[in-house]
Amino acid sequence: MRIVDARGLSCPEPVMLTEDALREGKGPVKVLVTEPHQRMNIEKYAKDHGRKAVSEKTEDGFAVVIE
């Protein structure tokens, strides 16, 4: 699974990196973020683009898996 490490980056960089990753390939993408609002932004971006997103807490933030 491809991993986008967006931990600690300012908005809107996490969404931009996610957009790039989804554009580059069809498989699932795991996005690592730090802040709750970034997790929500990624989940919303996935939903708006017809993709399913599942989040889980990690040691230093969240991992959002876009299937």
Place this chain on the structure above:
Amino acid sequence: MNLSDSKKKLALAGIICGVVAACLAYFGNPANMAFCIACFIRDTAGALGLHSTETVQYARPEILGLVLGAFIISVATKEYRSMAGSSPMVRFVLGMILAIGSLVFLGCPLRMIIRMSAGDLNAWVALIGFILGVGTGVIALKKGFSLGRAHAANRMNGYVLPVLMAGILVLALATTLLKSSESGPGSMHAPILMSLAGGLIFGAVAQKSRMCFAGSIRDVILMRNFDLLTIIGGLFVVMLVFNIATGRFNAAFETPGIIAHSEHLWNILGMYAVGFAAVLAGGCPLRQLILAGQGSSDSAVTVLGMFAGAALAHNFGLAASATAVNAETQEVVAGSVPLYGKAAVIICIVVCFLIAFLNKRNEGK
């Protein structure tokens, strides 16, 4: 509680903040200022003696309330994160630019919307500059601009700004150390407790809704996402209704008494600098206060930069003057931007370009 997962809730957040701003304007804040981050930081900087313009000195409880409101709600809802280390000194400079650009236009992006809702056509002109500034920031983002990663910091770092803000409030309430204007905009304010409560509510709602004036336009340009713009729409409609209902709506350019000037080029360029700097800093002046409240030391540094920029703007005579009526002759004296103010805006824009294209994302995937 989540105020950002549907457009209805986002519009409601804007309406709540609009009602807060309208109430504060009704109960004493300067009419078309109501709720302005740059002006309130400038006034608070004056109260602390960081500048000596006697008409704009007052420790605005709204600023303290915004930071504390965001801090309390983020701790209560487990969104508080103490983070630091993403190019703090660059952010300090961006904070200075946010303040200087705002004080040349005479208002932050939030006040631009409030001025637009009162029919101030100068603010509509400035909106052009703001959108162009945000657009330039978006181009930089697409070309790989980044200020780098913030990292988890000791929890105490995030407490510093809220505690400092609380300290200013204590000084204002319990001592005579702070300066307080006897005339001019700084002397016009709602009762302290009402201002504080307004700030706390505004701060909490802004934290939960992710309200950001630069972010709203940025998201439309970058992702065709209108979520954040919905909040601004809610706030604009409430203030428009308030201004019409109270007879404050006046669609005109030269309107003495509302703290504005009609130097169109400098209204545009002032807000261009603000829009550009806000995208580079990851949020407008309001958003910086909210992010600082929820634990970002980087945004707290940006806020300190805004204090420094506001102080410089008045110490060096960079801030614009407003169109006003001469008390003796009753003639309308047009507001203007001083020469040094114009030079400062040009320097701010050049610095924005340097920051935008010299800070590249070299990692992240």
